Amino acid sequence: MRPDDWYLTDDLDTFLTRAGAFLRSRPALHTVPLTVTEGLRTRGPQYYGAEAPYFGVLESQGAVRAAYFRTPPYPLNVTPLTAEEADSLAAHLAGLGRTVPGVLGERSTVDALARSWEGRTGTTTTVQQRQRLYRLGTLTFPQPIPEGRPRIADAADREQLVRWYGEFMEAIGESGAERAEGWADARISYGGTTFWETPDGTPVAMAGVTPMVAGQIRVAPVYTPAHLRGRGYAGAVTAEVSRAALAAGAAEVLLFTDLANPTSNALYQRIGYRPVADFAMYDFTATAVL
Structure with a gap:
């Protein structure tokens, strides 16, 4: 496998034409x-x-074998x-002349990539x-179900969503405030966030879902403010959006958890989620433009 087997493009349509079926x-x-x-x-x-995204495709003997994006x-x-x-x-990325601050992917893949990256770049x-x-x-559905009901967030809830x-x-240690408004607008546009609200109509937790693509919907994010945790709200709202995803025709309903959080991992398994694969995120700490 050679570095020049990887095809780089800045054009989304080109990337999807080459890698969409894969x-x-x-x-x-x-x-x-x-x-x-x-x-x-x-x-x-x-x-x-x-900053504009970019994409890569690994092709060998006329077939796509892998893909990346940033x-x-x-x-x-x-x-x-x-x-x-x-x-x-790693060899391909080292020759791009672009910033590579880290990588996220299936665990054995990114473990191997990190080792190669260290060896090639120091x-x-x-x-x-x-x-x-x-x-x-x-x-x-987790029992007992807390008092209240689910409700899909709409335009009137925009400030709360943001x-x-x-x-x-x-809370998860990422910077996302700069795109919170765009995120909220996108989710409102397709009914992509559900609140659990108390009987008086006060939202106490939320769970989002991605749009259905290729028959899969992913639950993300799930959030309960710190002072309201431990009351069953996250489990109830996650179960509700999972039910709605199945009702919408999703063949696969997915979610990611942080393995450092045993509470969320246990909760999702009680709801009915089963492990598929482990993933990891690496930071390439000393990386600048190569």
Whole structure:
């Protein structure tokens, strides 16, 4: 596998023409590139940030074997690779002349990529987060269900969505306040966020879903303000959006968890989610423009 087997493009349509069928062939493992490219397609190239995204495709003997993308300021995202393919990607990336601040992907893939990156660039790489991808099996509503009801957020809830999205991003250690308004507008446009609200109509938790692409919907984000946690709101609203995703015709309902949070991992398994694969995010700490 050679570095020049990778094809680089800044054009989303070109990328989807070359890699779209490959991404749809494994919708669970490719849930992030599927949903991110759908967001770029429907909301525009600056949806995730002011700097233009870029994309890559690995082709061998006329077939697509892997793909990556980056939407600055976020890390590179890559589909599963063999160790040989990961080394060829490291060589390819090292020759791009673009910033590569880190990578997110299936764990063995990014572990191999990080080792190759260190060897080729001398950069120190560190694991920032371990994640687990889950797929919904048999949905089970957690008991007891807290008082209240679900409600899909609409335009009147925009300020609440913006505020809670900013709080959620801060809670997970990411900077997202600058795109909270765009996120809220996008979710409102397709009914993509549901509140759990108390009997008096006060929202106490939210769960979002991505648009359905290739038969899959991913639950994200799930957020309860700190002072309202431990009352069953997150479980109830997650179960409700999972039910609605199935009712909408999703063949696969997915979500990611942070493996450092045993509470959320246990909760989602009680609802009926089952592990698919482990993922990891690496930080390439010393990286500048190569």
